[in-house]
Amino acid sequence: MNPVVFCDFDGTITREETFVELLRTFTPEMSEKLIPRMYDLTLSLKDGVRRLLESVESRHYPEMLARMKSAPLREGFLEFLDDLKTRTIPLIVVTGGVEDFVRATLGASIRDVHSVYGLKVNTEGPFLRVFSEWESGTELVSKPRILEVAGKKMCANPPVLIGDSVTDLEAALACPVVFARDRLARYLTDRKKAYVPFEDFTEIRKAFTEMFPVDV
Template identity: 40%
Template structure:
């Protein structure tokens, strides 16, 4: 992971190596681990806000689909689509599949954005998997490592801690 965060090893290569080293028998533990994760506050309210304005909410994750869906729980159906890494646990080790694999990413979020042209594309992220997308999006909400990477590139963004922050900013912007 340090090599990935330092950007000396691509996400595509590093995450693939990491995930494909996991025995398939551990797949259930990954799902269970996800059950204990909570969404940041304000997601339900943000989704209601987007629905009122007829704005699609697409999830584009560099993580595992099963983890995204597990964490989303009952709200998973509120996403118009989910793009994430799929896992095949039928062999001795996990095998990774991604419909939108790119040169440096398991999920090329910029390619996915191209599937959803819009007047304004909003990116909400927190890590290196969101970096290329954030560079291309017209509006960016960043925190943690993503904010550090964007500071290095002098790419403007809005800081966020929870989805209430995103909701407040978008409601002001989209009056």
Template identity: 30%
Template sequence: MTRPIILCDFDGTITETDNIISLMKHFAPPEWEPIKDAVLERSLSIKEGVTQLFSLIPSSMKDEMIQYLRNTAVIRKGFKEFVEYTIENRISLYIVSGGIDFFIHPILEAYGPFQEVFCNEASFSETTISIRWPYPCDEQCGSKGCGCCKPSILRTLSKPEGASVIVIGDSVTDLELAKQGDMVIARDYLAQKCKEDGIPFISFETFHDCIEALEKEGVIT
């Protein structure tokens, strides 16, 4: 049987909370909230919103922010077992995140291995934090402002012919990818938008639920 590939979000999916939001609440001035609201309302692109959010924070806070998330970020229950499950069943697991490298890699270092980790990159060379975008939208993306464009990443992956694409996520950054998936496992904002847009999905709260969904749907036989 051709094995599926899994594209899994990080913030709010692997971790219980969105780490960018956690950082903004703790380190940013009040101006961050209207920017966040504009992104969620989709009147501001994710790329522009994240750029503006991090420009509010001094680069000198890098180490403090990393330590803060090391102390506060909670990995969703079952993630360790889920990674082990994908390894045992020879399923390619990609982490695709609109989050930033400086906190994703430290938090994930105790897990894996993963097929690959895709995320945005931070630069601390200027007074405030600037963001680099190594995975931009391709010509087929209709949004053109994703930042880390998950559908574009999917189109670059070498996957076996006939392999199904499983999408796991929770937020606005996962919506366009969910439209491309053969199976969507969703929670929170993504689940709400899938329901509104008529995209079939399976709800989850823990990664034990994700394993159960894969078993129930018979993607592994």
């Protein structure tokens, strides 16, 4: 049975932590205080991300989207996406950031993505307002909940998670197959959770094909 692939966006599909860089640009003082606390797990993602985004003035949102349009993708991602399309394996982007940012960066390639789950933003007031259908006790976007709900829609195909940081941790602990890099790899090592290390999608393509060979 073919798997369903759940993939983080910032720092995973993109080469850099684009969401963090946007926050550091548009809310620098708050970012300096809160981002380190989220990384060391002393501040919940739910509280930290909401406080950061809702401290950004709405007038900056078009500029944020414009920056995301030029965010570089991690090497091999488009080829990996094309492989999945050929094999009719769905790729679901699950971001702890903003859905609009994913669409801005991927452009026309978004047509080959099955779906995008993340934050929605309201820009009608003086400051951004954040909304999520996937809140949990500690996260604005609960990736474990998304894996469970979306996985059921995919007829229980085995889930594969690809991620790089703190927003992927809880989902990775619940997922049977994980590709991890950067902070996520360190978190999983500390917790003795097995994972496949990677730095780009060329490595993922090779390992993925070995783990899930093409049916002949």
